[in-house]
Amino acid sequence: MFARKDLLGIRDLTADEITHLLDVAESFRDISQREIKKVPALRGRTVINLFFEPSTRTRTSFEIAAKRLSADTINISASSSSVVKGETLLDTARNLEAMAPDLLVIRHPSAGAPHMLARICRAGVINAGDGANEHPTQALLDALTIRQHKGRIAGLKVAIIGDILHSRVARSNAYLLTKLGAEVRLTGPGPLVPEAFGALTEGGLRLERNVERALEGADVIIVLRIQRERQDAAFFPSLREYAVYYGLNLKRLERTAPDSIVMHPGPINRGIEIASEVADGSRSLILDQVANGLAVRMAVLYLLLGGGVSSHGDETARPPVSAVADERRA
Amino acid sequence: MFARKDLLGIRDLTADEITHLLDVAESFRDISQREIKKVPALRGRTVINLFFEPSTRTRTSFEIAAKRLSADTINISASSSSVVKGETLLDTARNLEAMAPDLLVIRHPSAGAPHMLARICRAGVINAGDGANEHPTQALLDALTIRQHKGRIAGLKVAIIGDILHSRVARSNAYLLTKLGAEVRLTGPGPLVPEAFGALTEGGLRLERNVERALEGADVIIVLRIQRERQDAAFFPSLREYAVYYGLNLKRLERTAPDSIVMHPGPINRGIEIASEVADGSRSLILDQVANGLAVRMAVLYLLLGGGVSSHGDETARPPVSAVADERRA
Amino acid sequence: MFARKDLLGIRDLTADEITHLLDVAESFRDISQREIKKVPALRGRTVINLFFEPSTRTRTSFEIAAKRLSADTINISASSSSVVKGETLLDTARNLEAMAPDLLVIRHPSAGAPHMLARICRAGVINAGDGANEHPTQALLDALTIRQHKGRIAGLKVAIIGDILHSRVARSNAYLLTKLGAEVRLTGPGPLVPEAFGALTEGGLRLERNVERALEGADVIIVLRIQRERQDAAFFPSLREYAVYYGLNLKRLERTAPDSIVMHPGPINRGIEIASEVADGSRSLILDQVANGLAVRMAVLYLLLGGGVSSHGDETARPPVSAVADERRA
Numbered sequence A, B, C: 001m002f003a004r005k006d007l008l009g010i011r012d013l014t015a016d017e018i019t020h021l022l023d024v025a026e027s028f029r030d031i032s033q034r035e036i037k038k039v040p041a042l043r044g045r046t047v048i049n050l051f052f053e054p055s056t057r058t059r060t061s062f063e064i065a066a067k068r069l070s071a072d073t074i075n076i077s078a079s080s081s082s083v084v085k086g087e088t089l090l091d092t093a094r095n096l097e098a099m100a101p102d103l104l105v106i107r108h109p110s111a112g113a114p115h116m117l118a119r120i121c122r123a124g125v126i127n128a129g130d131g132a133n134e135h136p137t138q139a140l141l142d143a144l145t146i147r148q149h150k151g152r153i154a155g156l157k158v159a160i161i162g163d164i165l166h167s168r169v170a171r172s173n174a175y176l177l178t179k180l181g182a183e184v185r186l187t188g189p190g191p192l193v194p195e196a197f198g199a200l201t202e203g204g205l206r207l208e209r210n211v212e213r214a215l216e217g218a219d220v221i222i223v224l225r226i227q228r229e230r231q232d233a234a235f236f237p238s239l240r241e242y243a244v245y246y247g248l249n250l251k252r253l254e255r256t257a258p259d260s261i262v263m264h265p266g267p268i269n270r271g272i273e274i275a276s277e278v279a280d281g282s283r284s285l286i287l288d289q290v291a292n293g294l295a296v297r298m299a300v301l302y303l304l305l306g307g308g309v310s311s312h313g314d315e316t317a318r319p320p321v322s323a324v325a326d327e328r329r330a
Helices: A014-032 A057-068 A091-099 A113-120 A137-151 A168-179 A195-199 A211-215 A226-231 A238-246 A284-303 B015-033 B057-068 B089-097 B114-119 B136-150 B170-177 B197-199 B211-216 B228-234 B239-246 B286-304 C015-032 C057-068 C089-099 C114-121 C135-152 C169-178 C193-199 C210-215 C229-233 C239-246 C286-304
Strands: A048-051 A070-079 A103-108 A123-130 A157-161 A183-187 A204-208 A220-223 A261-263 B046-053 B072-077 B103-108 B123-129 B158-160 B183-187 B206-209 B221-224 B261-263 C046-053 C070-079 C101-108 C124-130 C156-161 C184-188 C203-208 C220-223 C261-263
Touching: A014 A137, A014 A168, A014 A284, A048 A057, A048 A091, A048 C057, A057 A070, A057 A103, A057 A284, A057 B046, A057 B072, A057 B206, A070 A195, A070 C057, A091 A103, A091 A113, A091 C286, A103 A113, A123 A137, A123 A284, A137 A220, A137 A261, A157 A168, A157 A211, A157 B211, A168 A183, A168 A220, A183 A211, A226 B136, A238 B114, A261 A284, A284 B089, B015 B170, B015 B286, B046 B057, B046 B089, B057 B072, B057 B103, B057 B123, B057 C046, B057 C070, B089 B103, B089 B114, B103 B114, B114 B123, B123 B136, B123 B286, B136 B170, B136 B221, B136 B261, B136 B286, B136 C114, B158 B170, B158 B211, B170 B183, B170 B221, B183 B211, B206 C124, B206 C286, B261 B286, B286 C089, C015 C135, C015 C169, C015 C286, C046 C057, C046 C089, C057 C070, C057 C101, C057 C124, C057 C286, C089 C101, C089 C114, C101 C114, C114 C124, C124 C135, C124 C286, C135 C169, C135 C220, C135 C261, C135 C286, C156 C169, C156 C210, C169 C184, C169 C220, C184 C210, C193 C203, C261 C286
Parallel strands: A048 A070, A048 A103, A103 A123, A157 A183, A157 A220, A183 A204, A220 A261, B046 B072, B046 B103, B103 B123, B158 B183, B158 B221, B183 B206, B221 B261, C046 C070, C046 C101, C101 C124, C156 C184, C156 C220, C184 C203, C220 C261
Antiparallel strands: none
């Protein structure tokens, strides 16, 4: 069902693979609610978190996920790494590889960096965000959250609002949601919703310059984070104006379906891309997304390291019962 | 005996609760002297160290304490955190909470930050220092050290010398020592020993502008660290003069009780608030404090996570025998 | 066979001790090739990595080594440490010691820093690089790599090229290789290969100003990294000229023995001290060195913490069979 060495993006995955990943993630969700939040599934495995961009939540989420599966984790951040000594990414990767890790989780400002690593490493590689390309575990956790609250993904109307152009979250979500049969509407300031984006998927994707029309009857609204550090490029006049014209507030929310749900990859800029009343409101699933992120990352770590494939090579579609058994019994 | 979710300060604790914490800490002291320095008490629990101020010793002490109890630990420091991305502390906390940690250990420059977290989190919160407010585990380790060497706390004369005004260590110690019946004398440069401080506790506290009088017959002397970074405020003319007028040297030590003991929260500024002859002398318990800090933090982690309360909800005053059993037998 | 508390340098070791260390390292090499890369040998032990200079590979190597032996690891880097608060190294060490670690792994810009720590600490101390003095685990991993590919060390001709003057790698290798009977030739720009270096060992060492002569018939070539940060001192005109006159390229490699091997401590500066064709060529063992580094560090951690010495105090020369037993059986 999922016999890959790496998770580099959603683009390469089949709908079946995505669904299997979500099913396994669901079976892992329960572990973090136990008193003993740990299963022995990946005992003796080494996971290296290699972050070339700062990130609290994604790094922490992968680290906790690995620890709850009993793997050993090593954190390497760009500031402390040999990168300052002028080593190439390829040499860094080869050197880490020589220490026989089982998985490398990489975040890098350049699109394609994880793919390059995956080609040269025997270890599995997980893309935790590469430039403006993909952020597959974010799309998976978004899908898990939608499925949890809507029961399905096919047929839903999903609006994604914000800086589509620079967003790896938008790209990975566009791939995933259209593959599973949703209708995806991308909206935001003109220069940030480029025509070229429409060609990304085979169908189900619509560029919509008018934010109110994009929200009309939407079942799911994914609000993207405004990257303040990119403001110099002047894609829109000011944060204040962005809030007025594109921020998701209670008034805009009225245009959506009566039972619509609101998501955001975090960290949120209150009062800019999302009003506090919306972020803290009953439709907001922002914290569910974080909890589901942990389950998705546990599932990805587990599946890439051979979970669901028995030691005899037989694949099994059953939930990983032994993997999620309470440690006390293990 | 200790049925709290959080440890936010000494101010809220009863004398009985403090005594129970010290008793449990005593039973944990021995673990770090074993060859196998580990017990399975908190296996499968997640402890997040969230430090918004740099600290080697406190962070390391909590991390080692958690590991010796077999908990999983995650370190988050301000520089690497989403704080740089403009997220509020509340949102950071909510997001961490969504990953289902069992305990958050927080150090923050703002007084009250841990209390705010404690209100919104199901996870327990430990205050590892909040602005000039409290540093409860420091006061507990100081008390454990005094008890170890003096056999009691009630009736002792304790002098605290230094920048009382800005010191969370002084505040937590003033609360704890007066609750347990000691006579506490606060002394230091005039502007740093404000009148208002005298109202902190219900009794047993004395402001004493004259440092020599404060030391007269003292059984315990707690020397506070001079925060060099606060010197700009010009509360005293120079480090040199501070050393001359307030530094604890051998001559000043003569005024204290013949069997007096000297403590300091560290890191020490040699030759400024404490002379090397005193810091390295036979009365100095500075390193005992560090060792006791580990035991106190193990006790706090253990008790907040339900230690001493059986799974049937019955409380027990017995020492945590099973918790401290050697891992080999576990 | 190896009954020391500390590993401070190669200089103090006997040839027998070195050979025993290499033998034990060999028996550990296999662990990192297993699916479950973990043995319970150091369960319940605490290893503190105390790095006062940035380093990805050495810190990561020690951290993974400790984790694969089931030890708990704590990372402390200079930037986050109390050093910024003006504490002396001695006080930092005494304080860490009070937390009862079993081993301190230290990297420090000052030669002799690990030796000072070793004198005051009950815990074992491992020198992970002290100024321009020694880097013993690097020399051990180099020797392990040579032995693996050449079957012996005695009688081999080893050329070390580069900034000999400032290189702790060159010093530790000069000590080790001459102790085991190799002929070592040191070469590089004149000011960087000082006469005084010739007196380091009792024999087998030769200073050779002419790089081509140093390479003549060499069995092993160890290329040192050019420390770009030291260029200001103007020991040589430019990186470009360094590459031309001292860089190891295919042409220079022709002068060496037909089955010569090439090593480099990393990270490499491609096109400066080593040409890419050589670094990526069939004679390059740079990644073998990294893998062997892990095995060497596991062996050092294991031996310093009493491995090979039974609980009854009997020494044993047998390979640490029980230590390397698969965790599943443990």
